[in-house]
Amino acid sequence: MPLPVEAVERLESAKALDQSAEMLSGLISKAVPPGPIKDLLSGTYIGHPVHPMLVTVPIGAWLSVSVLDFFGGKGSQDAARKLVALGALAALPTAATGASDWSDTLGAERRVGLVHAVGNYAALAVYGMSYLARRKGRHGKGAMLALGGAGLLAATGYLGGHLSYAYGVGIDTTAFQAAPEEWTEVAREEEVVEGKALKVDVDGVPVLLSRVTDRVVAIFDRCTHRGGPLHEGRIDGDCVVCPWHGSRFRLVDGAVERGPAQTPQPRLEVRLTDGRVSIRRTEERALRSNPI
Numbered sequence: 001m002p003l004p005v006e007a008v009e010r011l012e013s014a015k016a017l018d019q020s021a022e023m024l025s026g027l028i029s030k031a032v033p034p035g036p037i038k039d040l041l042s043g044t045y046i047g048h049p050v051h052p053m054l055v056t057v058p059i060g061a062w063l064s065v066s067v068l069d070f071f072g073g074k075g076s077q078d079a080a081r082k083l084v085a086l087g088a089l090a091a092l093p094t095a096a097t098g099a100s101d102w103s104d105t106l107g108a109e110r111r112v113g114l115v116h117a118v119g120n121y122a123a124l125a126v127y128g129m130s131y132l133a134r135r136k137g138r139h140g141k142g143a144m145l146a147l148g149g150a151g152l153l154a155a156t157g158y159l160g161g162h163l164s165y166a167y168g169v170g171i172d173t174t175a176f177q178a179a180p181e182e183w184t185e186v187a188r189e190e191e192v193v194e195g196k197a198l199k200v201d202v203d204g205v206p207v208l209l210s211r212v213t214d215r216v217v218a219i220f221d222r223c224t225h226r227g228g229p230l231h232e233g234r235i236d237g238d239c240v241v242c243p244w245h246g247s248r249f250r251l252v253d254g255a256v257e258r259g260p261a262q263t264p265q266p267r268l269e270v271r272l273t274d275g276r277v278s279i280r281r282t283e284e285r286a287l288r289s290n291p292i
Helices: 003-012 015-031 036-042 056-071 074-102 107-135 139-165
Strands: 184-188 198-202 205-212 215-220 234-236 239-241 248-250 256-258 267-273 276-281
Touching (some): 003 107, 003 139, 074 139, 184 198, 184 205
Antiparallel strands (some): 239 248
């Protein structure tokens, strides 16, 4: 087993981190409850997680510093110092979005995410010391500190990638769920009541049925944000509210009314025939039915 994988597996089972992680997550959740600020940090308004977009700025700035330090000559010292400052400034909103996303995690992903965050804060501190050394004219020390900061970035970047690609943090949790292409009977029409959620399973995929005025609607039951069971949430007018993190989706089309979810709930076509409810997936969803 590769050494980095073994190290991450140890972090996954490091329950000693749980108390600190729970306390910190609770503080973040209180400071940024569901609402406009949480939506801004999560990327609800643009339909895409903000954190992975922002990380490119401090990483790019800070790694460019080392390129200038070792290949740019004395004429690039001022530019290198300014890049250190730019990376530090860009790291602040990046850290805020990451903290917001992390507060919605649990278990192994929360432990790994905590170490990822601490490592990034350490990198910020090292680059801060590099900036101060450069301000004092100690460019050699500043360059060595920046090199150490780059090493920390490499380690924390590995953990960040693991959070996304191994745990699926920030990924649409319904991406590889596929309802049937053909009309499939799932319930009796009388079972679908306005103001209530009815969960049905279609080929192993949980689907939420409800009624909006005289219309029967169907969306995927697994929340696109972190996989919460929407049928256990509450119906609020023409929307359903996720019981885990409070994301709010329109029942008619699955659109996100409130985050932290960024991706709409996949909807399904509904047909009523002789008092029976049948559903099938929409054509656009067919493109995502196969993970291969």
